Amino acid sequence: MEAFLKRNGNKSLKKVEKDVEMEPDDEKDNKSRYQPWVEKYRPNKIDEVSHQPEVVSALNKSIETGKIPHLLLYGPPGTGKTSTILALSKELFGPEFHRSRILELNASDDRGIGMVREKIKKFAQKKISKAVSSDYPCPPVQLIILDEADSMTVDAQAALRRTIEVYSAQTRFCIICNYVSKIIEPLASRCVKFRFTPIAEEAQMKRLQYICEQEEINHDNSALEALVEVTDGDMRKSIMMLQSAGRSYEGDKLTAEDIYEVSGKIPIEVIQDIWDQILNQSDTNISELAENVIQEGYDIMQLLSQLIELVTNAATRDVSHLKKARIAEICAETEFKLIKGGSEELNVSYLLVSISDILNS
Numbered sequence: 001m002e003a004f005l006k007r008n009g010n011k012s013l014k015k016v017e018k019d020v021e022m023e024p025d026d027e028k029d030n031k032s033r034y035q036p037w038v039e040k041y042r043p044n045k046i047d048e049v050s051h052q053p054e055v056v057s058a059l060n061k062s063i064e065t066g067k068i069p070h071l072l073l074y075g076p077p078g079t080g081k082t083s084t085i086l087a088l089s090k091e092l093f094g095p096e097f098h099r100s101r102i103l104e105l106n107a108s109d110d111r112g113i114g115m116v117r118e119k120i121k122k123f124a125q126k127k128i129s130k131a132v133s134s135d136y137p138c139p140p141v142q143l144i145i146l147d148e149a150d151s152m153t154v155d156a157q158a159a160l161r162r163t164i165e166v167y168s169a170q171t172r173f174c175i176i177c178n179y180v181s182k183i184i185e186p187l188a189s190r191c192v193k194f195r196f197t198p199i200a201e202e203a204q205m206k207r208l209q210y211i212c213e214q215e216e217i218n219h220d221n222s223a224l225e226a227l228v229e230v231t232d233g234d235m236r237k238s239i240m241m242l243q244s245a246g247r248s249y250e251g252d253k254l255t256a257e258d259i260y261e262v263s264g265k266i267p268i269e270v271i272q273d274i275w276d277q278i279l280n281q282s283d284t285n286i287s288e289l290a291e292n293v294i295q296e297g298y299d300i301m302q303l304l305s306q307l308i309e310l311v312t313n314a315a316t317r318d319v320s321h322l323k324k325a326r327i328a329e330i331c332a333e334t335e336f337k338l339i340k341g342g343s344e345e346l347n348v349s350y351l352l353v354s355i356s357d358i359l360n361s
């Protein structure tokens, strides 16, 4: 049974059972082969969530006692927030009742004030099904999961304050977001808060190692180190990259080079070369340089973050802190303009000329 659940990731058991009836073995194998690994290896139990020990121990206690508070989970992407809540609901209600006891809403749903009033109230008012299971605590509550709640309007959040109070006898709210500062204080203060941190190197390596073993990926240790390095504690990103590199590597082992190739990271020599040219050239050549950068087709957001990395590291020690701060400001300004839809060509020229000005002033 365990192997069966592992193969089928976080699908509800009902759905899995249906699949078993309908699918011949090879079709099932195909499905497992093409299933995204982020789903295949999504933790099914709270204990499988890596690197968030406080959250894991607090929620395990809640499962033991059956007492669930309103929850607010926040932290950077790919650190296990959504997975934790889904695992919690499975462990509370079991596969049979888990779907009927949760309402899951994310940023793709309409979450304006009208939606809060209707959808949430309708679910919160629902009489909850009687769940009797000796294997799961099944407390008499239901969960409303508001994923990516930082994209909810302030009005919709304000409307939720009252709803939470009125229905709290049988409904618990789980608010999930990246930026806790975007959740209004009266809402945040009604919840027990848990901060998710970027996954530490060791924990990330362990999980990636496990996936490589399961998927029989012959790899060099440097490949896993490279994955950890380029993803900054984002487990989702590292698993996705491992899957795409694992599909396409040539040679007999997956290496760091294969990872850098799929990561979109710009080779450090290229960044260093751009920096040296900015330091040494006149303005006319800088615009030529900008043209070359665009023609090479590099991801400009990636270029910005690697430039900042270079500026802050020891290789640029002789540049004063004030100049470094001004360069960071220009990079931030450029990023903002690009997000707003500004032209890459104009912005890269502006960026490089401004950095050259700062360095040569």
Ligand SMILES: Nc1ncnc2c1ncn2[C@@H]1O[C@H](COP(=O)(O)OP(=O)(O)OP(=O)(O)O)[C@@H](O)[C@H]1O
Binding pocket: 037, 038, 039, 041, 042, 043, 048, 049, 050, 051, 052, 075, 076, 077, 078, 079, 080, 081, 082, 083, 084, 177, 178, 196, 199, 207, 235, 236, 237, 239
């Ligand atoms: N702490 C973790 N332990 C084990 N696997 C994890 C962890 N965090 C993330 N993952 C893996 O990454 C995938 C995405 O995780 P999840 O959806 O929980 O991230 P999130 O924190 O909700 O991110 P976002 O803020 O972008 O919504 C999971 O399916 C799982 O494979």
Ligand SMILES: [Mg+2]
Binding pocket: 081, 082, 083, 147, 148, 176
């Ligand atoms: Mg999420």
